[in-house]
Amino acid sequence: xxxxxxxxxxxxxxxxxxxxSCVASGFIPKSYATGWFRQAPGKEREAVSCISGNGELKxxxxxVKGRFTISRDNAKNTVFLQMSSLKPxxxxxxxxATGFVPCGLVEIDYDSWGQGTEVTVSS
Numbered sequence: 001x002x003x004x005x006x007x008x009x010x011x012x013x014x015x016x017x018x019x020x021s022c023v024a025s026g027f028i029p030k031s032y033a034t035g036w037f038r039q040a041p042g043k044e045r046e047a048v049s050c051i052s053g054n055g056e057l058k059x060x061x062x063x064v065k066g067r068f069t070i071s072r073d074n075a076k077n078t079v080f081l082q083m084s085s086l087k088p089x090x091x092x093x094x095x096x097a098t099g100f101v102p103c104g105l106v107e108i109d110y111d112s113w114g115q116g117t118e119v120t121v122s123s
Contacts, residue, residue: 002026002112004096009117012086018119020081022096030054033103034072034079035110038092038119045095047105051079057103064090086121093118 008020022034035050049060049070058070069082079096094117097110 002028002098004098004112004114006094006096006114006117009094009119011120011122013123014086014088014121016086016121017082017084018086020083020094020096020117020119022079022081022114024077024079024098026077028053028074028077028098029100030074031100032098033057033101035097035099035103035105036070036079036081036094037097037107037110038090038094039116040089040092043092045107047107048094049081050101050103050105052103059103059105061105083119086119088121091119091121 003025005023030053033052036048039045051058051070055072067085072079097113099110101109
């Protein structure tokens, strides 16, 4: 069974950077995309970004465009989310997930989820 583990969360000051990693144990078909989602305190979970299995397709929500970069290293079964120019409103638990989709930002398309890593942006 595929398991996903998110790493790299923590406390960072506004304007700072963090890199999250999503490490998969188990085989991920190349047809599977990986998405990043986040849930802020008291809010619904929302999509952040996704990347196709071969890395050619990438999508971002408007709130993170130009600040976040998604990438993957299939040899290491790892997907990264480089977050820069962080804002307090980026504070959330960040989850990665995989699904049999080209690259979508719809939560229901993803069927394997990690436990999340907490990101706090505060001075």
